[in-house]
Amino acid sequence: xxxxxxxxxxxxxxxxxxxxxxxxxxxxxxxxxxxxxxxxxxxxxxxxxxxxxxxxxxxxxxxxxxxxxxxxxxxxxxxxxxxxxxxxxxxxxxxxxxxxxxxxxxxxxxxxxxxxxxxxxxxxxxxxxxxxxxxxxxxxxxxxxxxxxxxxxxxxxxxxxxxxxxxxxxxxxxxxxxxxxxxxxxxxxxxxxxxxxxxxxxxxxxxxxxxxxxxxxxxxxxxxxxxxxxxxxxxxxxxxxxxxxxxxxxxxxxxxxxxxxxxxxxxxxxxxxxxxxxxxxxxxxxxxxxxxxxxxxxxxxxxxxxxxxxxxxxxxxxxxxxxxxxxxxxxxxxxxxxxxxxxxxxxxxxxxxxxxxxxxxxxxxxxxxxxxxxxxxxxxxxxxxxxxxxxxxxxxxxxxxxxxxxxxxxxxxxxxxxxxxxxxxxxxxxxxxxxxxxxxxxxxxxxxxxxxxxxxxxxxxxxxxxxxxxxxxx
Amino acid sequence: xxxxxxxxxxxxxxxxxxxxxxxxxxxxxxxxxxxxxxxxxxxxxxxxxxxxxxxxxxxxxxxxxxxxxxxxxxxxxxxxxxxxxxxxxxxxxxxxxxxxxxxxxxxxxxxxxxxxxxxxxxxxxxxxxxxxxxxxxxxx
Numbered sequence: 001x002x003x004x005x006x007x008x009x010x011x012x013x014x015x016x017x018x019x020x021x022x023x024x025x026x027x028x029x030x031x032x033x034x035x036x037x038x039x040x041x042x043x044x045x046x047x048x049x050x051x052x053x054x055x056x057x058x059x060x061x062x063x064x065x066x067x068x069x070x071x072x073x074x075x076x077x078x079x080x081x082x083x084x085x086x087x088x089x090x091x092x093x094x095x096x097x098x099x100x101x102x103x104x105x106x107x108x109x110x111x112x113x114x115x116x117x118x119x120x121x122x123x124x125x126x127x128x129x130x131x132x133x134x135x136x137x138x139x140x141x142x143x144x145x146x147x148x149x150x151x152x153x154x155x156x157x158x159x160x161x162x163x164x165x166x167x168x169x170x171x172x173x174x175x176x177x178x179x180x181x182x183x184x185x186x187x188x189x190x191x192x193x194x195x196x197x198x199x200x201x202x203x204x205x206x207x208x209x210x211x212x213x214x215x216x217x218x219x220x221x222x223x224x225x226x227x228x229x230x231x232x233x234x235x236x237x238x239x240x241x242x243x244x245x246x247x248x249x250x251x252x253x254x255x256x257x258x259x260x261x262x263x264x265x266x267x268x269x270x271x272x273x274x275x276x277x278x279x280x281x282x283x284x285x286x287x288x289x290x291x292x293x294x295x296x297x298x299x300x301x302x303x304x305x306x307x308x309x310x311x312x313x314x315x316x317x318x319x320x321x322x323x324x325x326x327x328x329x330x331x332x333x334x335x336x337x338x339x340x341x342x343x344x345x346x347x348x349x350x351x352x353x354x355x356x357x358x359x360x361x362x363x364x365x366x367x368x369x370x371x372x373x374x375x376x377x378x379x380x381x382x383x384x385x386x387x388x389x390x391x392x393x394x395x396x397x398x399x400x401x402x403x404x405x406x407x408x409x410x411x412x413x414x415x416x417x418x419x420x421x422x423x424x425x426x427x428x429x430x431x432x433x434x435x436x437x438x439x440x441x442x443x444x445x446x447x448x449x450x451x452x453x454x455x456x457x458x459x460x461x462x463x464x465x466x467x468x469x470x471x472x473x474x
Numbered sequence: 475x476x477x478x479x480x481x482x483x484x485x486x487x488x489x490x491x492x493x494x495x496x497x498x499x500x501x502x503x504x505x506x507x508x509x510x511x512x513x514x515x516x517x518x519x520x521x522x523x524x525x526x527x528x529x530x531x532x533x534x535x536x537x538x539x540x541x542x543x544x545x546x547x548x549x550x551x552x553x554x555x556x557x558x559x560x561x562x563x564x565x566x567x568x569x570x571x572x573x574x575x576x577x578x579x580x581x582x583x584x585x586x587x588x589x590x591x592x593x594x595x596x597x598x599x600x601x602x603x604x605x606x607x608x609x610x611x612x613x614x
Contacts, residue, residue: 039521179525197499207507208521222501223528227537234587234599235531241580242603248572249609261522262608269527 039208040173040180045444051372051407052174053319054167054439055310057355058151059347060186060193060326061144061333064381064393065401066422067103067344070135071116074420075383076102083384083423091142091382091394093337098385100421101393104341113412120348123356129412130359130368130405132472136416136425137400139379139432144329145195147378147397150432152199154461161203161452163436164320166461167443168209169202170450174317176268177275179212179221181320182313184306187216190327200322204454211322221276239266279316282308292361294353304354311361314371325351334377339390359405372407372442376400383421398424402435407442410474430469437466442473505529530606537598540605544598553578556597564604 066072079102088094105118110125115133117125139156141147146156153160161169164181173180183200185192193199200211214220226235243263250259282295282305290296293304303325310321326333326347336343355375362368380400381393399418405411417427437447440461447466451458460466481498489503500508505526530536543563547556557577561569569577577600584596604610 040523206521207504208523210504212525221528222525223532226532227534229588229595230599231587234584237580237583238531238599238603241576241600242606244576245573245603246608248570248576249607252570253609258522258612259608262527262611265522265524266527266531266606268524269531272524272528273532 039206040168042172042174043170045171046446046449047444049408049442049444050369051442051444052370053314053317054164054321054372054374054407054443055314055358056163056320056322056374057351057376058193058322058324059334059351059375059377060148060324061329061335061347061377062147062379062381062395063334063347063377063401064103064336064340064344065135065399065418066381066383067105067340067393068118068120068348069115069133069401069403070380070399070418070422071107071118072103072383072418072420072422075100075422078421083421086384086423090396090398091386093386093394096387096394098387098391100383101385101391105344111412113414115412115414118348120345121352121356123352124359127356127359127405130363131403131411132405132409133414134402134404134416134430134435134469134472135399135414135418136428136430137376137380137402137432137435138425138429139397139400142379142395142397144193144335144378144395147395148193148195148199151376151378153201153203154433154436154463158195158198159201159203160459161205161209161461162200162211163439163461164200164211164322165202165205165209166440166450167320167445169205169452170440170445171319171443173319175319176317177271178279178313178316178318180318181209181211182318183211183213183322183324184309185213185216185324186327186333187302187306188327189216190332192327193324193333194328204459205452211320220280221272224273224276226273235270239270242266275316279312279318280309282312289361293357297353300350300353303351304357307354307358311358311365311367314362314367315365336381336392337386337394338388338392340381340392342390343392362406368406370407372409372439373405374402374439375404376402380422383423396423404439404442404472408474409442409472413472415469415471428471431465433462433465434467434469436461438469438472441468502529502533502535527606530602536602536605540598540601541594543601544594547597547601548594553581557581557600560597560601560604564601565607565609 066075078100080099082099088097105120107116107118110117111129113129115128117128139147140150141156149158150156152162168180200213202210219225246259246263285308293308294300295304306323310323313321329335330337334347362371380396382396385391386394399422415428416430419426440447440450447460447462451460507520547560550556550559554574557569557574561567581596581600584599585592588595
């Protein structure tokens with residue numbers, strides 16, 4: 001008892017169990033190959049490929065493939081006719097199902113590949129020869145949140161790690177002063193994508209791999225500003241004292257393997273305070289770049305700033321960037337239940353110029369080869385009308401279009417087909433798992449080998465599915 | 475007893491008593507590897523990342539706690555006594571002479587560097603450093 005009286009709580013725990021907690025931690029870290037080092041340190045891929053980073057333009061709400069990239073002349077011929085055998089519960093509004101509806105937009109061939117593109121993309125259509133289209137995408141849910149989870153995490157339920165987390169887990173970060181995985185959402189007050197942070201969560205992966213969601217307004221990163229009244233030198237002295245004390249403690253308690261990492265984390269944090277605002281300073285870009293992205297154009301300047309930020313992040317070694325176009329559902333995103341013409345014109349107008357500029361800018365800087373640009377949403381839309389004063393289209397999980405550019409994909413190719421009216425994927429169907437397997441492959445990772453043990457089994461992004469779409473890889 | 479839960483940072487209870495809503499995860503707990511709330515966890519990952527350091531350096535709640543303790547330390551007769559009380563409160567032990575020395579010169583320099591209220595702010599800066607120590611973050 002006497003001896004115990006001289007021990008404080010920490011020493012007691014340490015001597016009694018040799019720090020049971022610390023042992024558990026050490027073995028866990030070793031098991032994950034993270035021992036005493038930064039879990040975000042850059043790692044080698046399974047095999048060598050071109051793509052180092054990803055910019056995923058998430059076309060939130062469900063873009064209509066037949067009004068954007070999947071040209072269906074048959075729809076015009078059968079405009080107004082009923083679609084026989086159609087399951088009216090495919091979408092959400094079973095009592096508003098109308099006849100087949102032609103696209104309100106004109107399609108014209110573009111580029112050497114002669115790809116037919118909707119008139120809502122006057123700028124993006126100039127870049128079709130850089131794009132590989134997947135027209136035969138399909139997913140597991142006709143509802144926004146589960147479909148968003150499926151597209152981001154591989155399964156239509158919440159709680160699983162998203163693509164960005166898997167990629168960061170697999171490859172680490174190339175930046176020593178910025179987050180590895182960044183998410184930007186709608187800055188116009190239209191809300192977050194449905195399911196919120198579960199779309200960029202790390203699930204059962206260590207939380208270090210979760211996306212850093214830049215706040216749409218105000219300070220983009222939590223805790224980036226020093227406390228009011230404290231200057232840089234004052235904070236520097238704090239960190240110096242912290243380092244001194246930590247080291248003095250280490251001399252007495254040499255069991256703390258994590259100490260070096262802790263000290264380094266404070267140094268990185270100190271660097272981040274200046275590196276993050278610098279990376280976000282899009283107004284420092286020269287005038288011709290600002291104009292190219294549309295930074296001075298009210299219609300699209302919010303997406304322009306995000307695309308330009310994405311390029312600056314890629315240049316600075318950020319691994320994975322996701323930009324959401326649109327906020328929540330209905331008129332706040334590409335969810336064109338009513339007035340598909342007005343809805344898609346608006347959101348295409350917000351994104352066409354900035355995304356086209358991003359492709360051009362990456363290309364002229366020689367970055368497109370190592371940056372995979374991905375465009376697509378959580379599902380497609382139906383070829384039949386959703387009846388309304390101005391008709392729209394309801395959700396369609398059976399068909400969706402994705403395109404990718406750069407990062408080792410072939411330009412000007414189209415893979416897979418929907419049926420003649422764009423109702424369902426028909427030729428070379430590409431499940432969400434296949435899309436994910438392809439993205440991982442382009443980054444040099446075998447989707448069957450990128451695993452994490454959880455709840456007694458090895459989990460993958462692609463669960464038990466996934467075929468790499470080799471046809472679009474250069 | 476558990477309140478509305480989740481995002482109120484003024485909650486003073488230990489986090490084991492918090493009600494966690496899966497759609498409103500607490501940022502500071504997320505930062506420190508709070509387990510995923512939907513399933514039971516056999517073991518818990520532990521990460522050391524820069525955003526945790528930013529939390530200790532700049533977070534309003536952390537700074538407010540440091541200021542609160544600093545106000546108590548300020549009532550001590552001298553720096554040595556203030557440092558000792560700070561160590562006992564935060565780490566449950568007395569500072570070593572070496573630590574006393576490093577901290578005394580730190581507090582002295584910090585105090586002079588502030589135009590107003592230098593003593594209290596310097597003590598708060600010191601308490602904030604204690605919060606960032608590995609010895610505080612991990613129970614060894």
